[in-house]
Amino acid sequence: MTGYREAVVDLGAVTANVAHLRSVIGTAHTMAVVKANGYGHGAAPVARAALAGGADWLGVADIEEALELRSAGIRAPILAWLHDPDADWAGAIAADIDLGLSSARQLQQVADAAESLGRTASVQIKLETGLSRNGVHESEWAPVLTLAAELERAGRLRVRGIFSHLSNASPADDTEAIARFDRGLALAAAAGLSPELTHLAASAAALRLPAARYAMVRLGISIYGLSPFDDATSAELGLVPAMTLRGRVAAVRHVAAGAGVSYDYTWRAPVDSSLALVPLGYADGVPRQASGCARVSIAGRPHPVVGRIAMDQFVVSVGEDLVRVGDEVVLFGDPAAGVPSADEWAHAAGTINYDIVTRIGRRVPRSYRNPAAE
């Protein structure tokens, strides 16, 4: 039975997507990226499903996200790479979380925290190769890698990996970043480091740029069954979208030609019309920018969103169709099932599919289908 508002997540699809991606990419290691609550799908359930599909690493942005996975009982290796200046380094080390580090200051802080715990921290050094975000800048590679090697020899930390991230701006830009990354790896070797994990590619490069694969790829959007590309659909990549966002019609109303609909009357009924009210709005992550552009599916048929999407609700014009209160409304899901895709909503809202699934709010309960057997 459909909930009033509900994001249904097919965990079997996540498992199958990871298994498929591993078979086409073929790296020694596969990281499933489950930051931001698993791109809105639920971090711990997605992590388990991805591990069942053969992922052997989990990736998150910050330490809090990593600790949440540990609290959920997940023992797999986890890397966290974006940190508060006063991050809980000791908590992360004690919980066996690998720390992606981008500066000498962070290396020193982590080494100090490890020393106070009497432990060796596992770290992965992030090199900046073009994105201009975090990562050690090329001008500091030599001193930072030398410091890391010293701290490693002192037993404070083990440099388990070296990594970077691509812009996907163009094949030429990415090829330039690969060349920079290779220079960084050579410097690391010269400094006496022997990281077992080298990694650069997220979903896009993992799929289309074999030279960027190295020992591991970090797969985010693709494990959720969505395409990182404008020019390829999920199905064309052999992926199944895991999330279906749906709800139930909360009211049905028949209005005369000329009736205004929702705030500002940006849409007026051109003819006598039947309207269905859907109880999801921008507070739930339904993008207001898609007002008047997106479609939903009711009883298997597509209908346009009309007027402004409000905080809690929006209106759909259902034409001649007989729609009743309580009928299921699907905003997006697997287009192979005849419903709109997250990509279609992204297009309507002028954004990307990542934004559509990740923004689904707390008021929308997640329910899970097809979890892997424990």
Ligand SMILES: *Cc1c(COP(=O)(O)O)cnc(C)c1O
């Ligand atoms: C989010 C993220 C990823 C995953 O990217 P996708 O495009 O979703 O596959 C990989 N690496 C880093 C560093 C990230 O921040």
